[in-house]
Amino acid sequence: MRVRDFLVVTAALTPSVSADWQFRSRPDLTPPRLNITVSADPALVEKGLIFVAPYPGFPPTSHGPIQPAPYIFRDDGELVWSGIGHIAGWAANFRPDTVDGSTVLRAFQGQMSAQLGIMHGHHLILNEKYETVKSVQSRSPQLVSGHEFRIINGKSALVEVPFTKPFNLSRWELDIETGQVLFEWEALDHVDPKYSAFPLDHLDRAIGSGRSSFDAWDYFHLNSVDKDDEGNYLVSARNYAALFKVSGATGKVIWQLGGLHGNSSFYVDPAARFAYQHDARFLNRSSDGAIEYLSLFDNSAHSPTIKTNPFSRGRILQLNHTEGTVKAAATYPAPDQLSAQTQGNTQVLPNSNVFVNWGQAGAITEFAADGTVLFHAYLDSEPGGNSVQSYRGYKLPWTGRPIEEPAVVALGSEASDDVDIYVSWNGDTQTTLWRFYAEELKGDVTRKRFLGDSNRHGFETHIKVKTSSSGEDYRIVAEAVNENEHVLARSGPVFVTSGKRPLSEEQSSQAFPVTEEL
Template identity: 45%
Template sequence: MKYRGVLLPLVAIALAALPLVSADWQFKSRPDLAPPRLNITISATADVEKGYLFLAPFAGFPDKAREQHGPRQAAPYILRDDGDLVWSGYGYYSIWATNFQKARWNGMDVLFSFEGDHNAGYGHGHGHTTILDQHYETIRELRAGNHKLTDKHEFHVINEETALIQVYQPVPRDLTRWGASPEQQWIVNAIFQELDLTTGHLLFEWSSLSHVSPSESVLPINPGQAGSGFNSSDAWDYFHINSVDKDTSGNYLISARDACSVHKINGSTGDIIWRLDGKKSDFKLGKGVKFCFQHHARFVSQDGDEEVISLYDNSAHGTEDGRGREVHTAPTSSGKIIKLNTRTWEATLVQGFYPPDDLLSKSQGSTQLLPNGNALVNWGSEGAVTEFRADGTPIFHAYMDSGFLGEGVENYRGFRYNWTGLPNEVPSIVLLESESGGTTAYVSWNGDTETAVWRFFSVADEAGSRSFLGEAKRTSFETELVVKGGRVEGVVADAVDADGKVLTTTGVATVELAVEPPKLSLDTVARGQQVFFQA
């Protein structure tokens, strides 16, 4: 039985042990922004790769015990290692967004993210990919070819010219030979496409049902752990492609989550060159190689008979066996680098990256190999990210904002990139006066990475004559300056880069009375917050 919408006389029980908390008012100059806060359990060491964290946290799928609460503003974010905000994509990507990355296209750095519908229960989405330039302006929206819908799982730029995407395509078929009843007629044809980034033209398309039998699935149609096949919304997702890569020879690498296997595909014929793991593996698996329900397979290197790939090994799916126990194939999830020899047909583990807190993610995840040899592993449904040295030593570990009343944040993939942001928008500035008479100016510029110093000036008249008030080094998203020497009517600020160049100037901020964020009492929460329970 489910109990939903239970208002809180019960909240006192849940919150009795918690301290009173302030409203989520992180920035005086941008009170509209409420980015996730990182709970950092291993602070970044000097060994971490240079660059920012690229994350897109969202509310997780509810568990059996309670409704989970995700980040206050689910969106793509660029963050520093200390959790400080660089850019909030809230409002730029206006619907559900995931797989947020940086790429290069036409010789310039760009941002991209999937945005569209999210079906958390079946692990797919339908939408398109939106590309932004360094000014955070939309320059391209890319959609699938052949009258199909882009799925959330993959968008991967190849050689700055093409993009690999994945399509979730339910089709009707006679499935009785695989244990279905005559009424169970729907199966997912897992498709990937390669598109020209500039024109959107379809260059290559591959479909699983043309090359892979449903008998290779590790999740049978009954009891319906990957869909029961009764209708197109409940189609049996027997293969489930969640990543695609392409090598310099024009061949593809795909991860098939529900077959627990990685396939190399001939880029001309679409034939399968080899399978790694799963029911029909072409390789003998060495110690530590075996994986299941994996994500984010990528080519690392190729040299003659030897190929190296990386992947994220979930080793869990969230489904249950016949005795009600969740299925998992290893104690924890992990990032892996695997060497394949196509002469001896042996697969060996080069390096494994294992979570500091024994995390086991039932969905999502990624392993990014960084330029300095480190690896950034994103733990998917566990809402955490870790950077490792090449030897597997964790040197940074953080959990993403968990919102109100506990857990619930997930993040499909996580990355680290160097990035230069040059926003077109005008910086935001406010001038707040306290009840005691002190005045402070606050300024921020969402997405800016180049400002080194903010210089503040009072504005005395309509002609715009300015008097220097002082300057403050920019060390975080928001910079403040206490105004000395009496009350001022208006303030502007110049953003100055490391070379002393003025990048832009704010508008004029006039004095407002500062208001302290209120404290939330248990009574306030009980009157204003609903908590949902499932039993």
């Protein structure tokens, strides 16, 4: 067997490449690890993959992940796709969706002010090959926010656009293809600022000082929008601690739910009260419209000192329009009594389970409908760390067919015919089996020799094979095979290299000698 050594130089200018070597075949990837404290039982949890976009928390607790980006995980913690390099800047609202009948990925790409929670950028749509096929932007000169990108009927999208009047928030519906504004609503035209949870005489740095256009008084802070089948909108105003149903025909407020000044359109049962919420969604309603259900993420906190409850909760609320009352249909309290001062979302799954992303608290949970915790994990951090966050998180089905070829590395030694082969395919969801071959060049003819196969094991699969010691040049190739035994892709051929262990940080600038090819 001929083992080749190659020059290896790790550039000190690219610390993300000096990875933690989770994967031999992709040492350039350093995804966050899920710290799973309640393991998923496949018989109880909903089928699907987990979509998050972890990023470092805020000082003084901030650290990691080394590569903040959108990620797809299995609920056993195995990585499916790292979006590093695919989506730049701060990412949010990462999940599958449907556009023009095709299942796609969508995500916000831009910048975010940690102090005020203001985001500027645009929304991307990726196909099943993880190629960007559309950047959704308005024709207007204003940048859209990352708070919302709700695709409606596969054709249009609800977005939020921050305006300064000295400060206002506008919610637009855009045509995805053209960027044309289909509907526009401005909070200042319909909602009185004097009833904000943060009136002008009680400003703090978390909602704007009002001294500049960037630091304007954010009395409303729109952070989610949904649309029902009647064409009306559900608007969440975090700094108003209230939800608003807005007429899609006139823009007028149909009703207000919540608020801290007694101006709610409903009597809200004490067990159903919420504050500083995120991610309000229409769920369903009775045929006569008298009973309506909504979901939301109840932060119950705006800062370490501004709280209405010690911990955050996922919520399903029942609105009785005949009686004018609201009660809690279901409440999903945070495990470990997590308090998320910012961010978060609640997703009702097809099997009636509920998936909750705890925002600033850096965790995700799947509940049974009755509140039993079926799965719980922290995003690359310990319980209560608040050091890694994700604006929203989802559990949804997805089929990925990466355009890039599988990555393979083969490690051997002069002392043995054993070769350790490691293979991965970033974003692939269909491979169930890997086949491995040696390709030997005999004159002008390449001879293919089967070495073995292995069932897929998570993101990276490892197999140890025996090779011939004939001294002929050969290269290793891996083939990805699906459950129907169809070959999906083939890796590029690689030579067997010496089985040196990954470099430590102290060794990362050293170079190994090149063995001259014979």
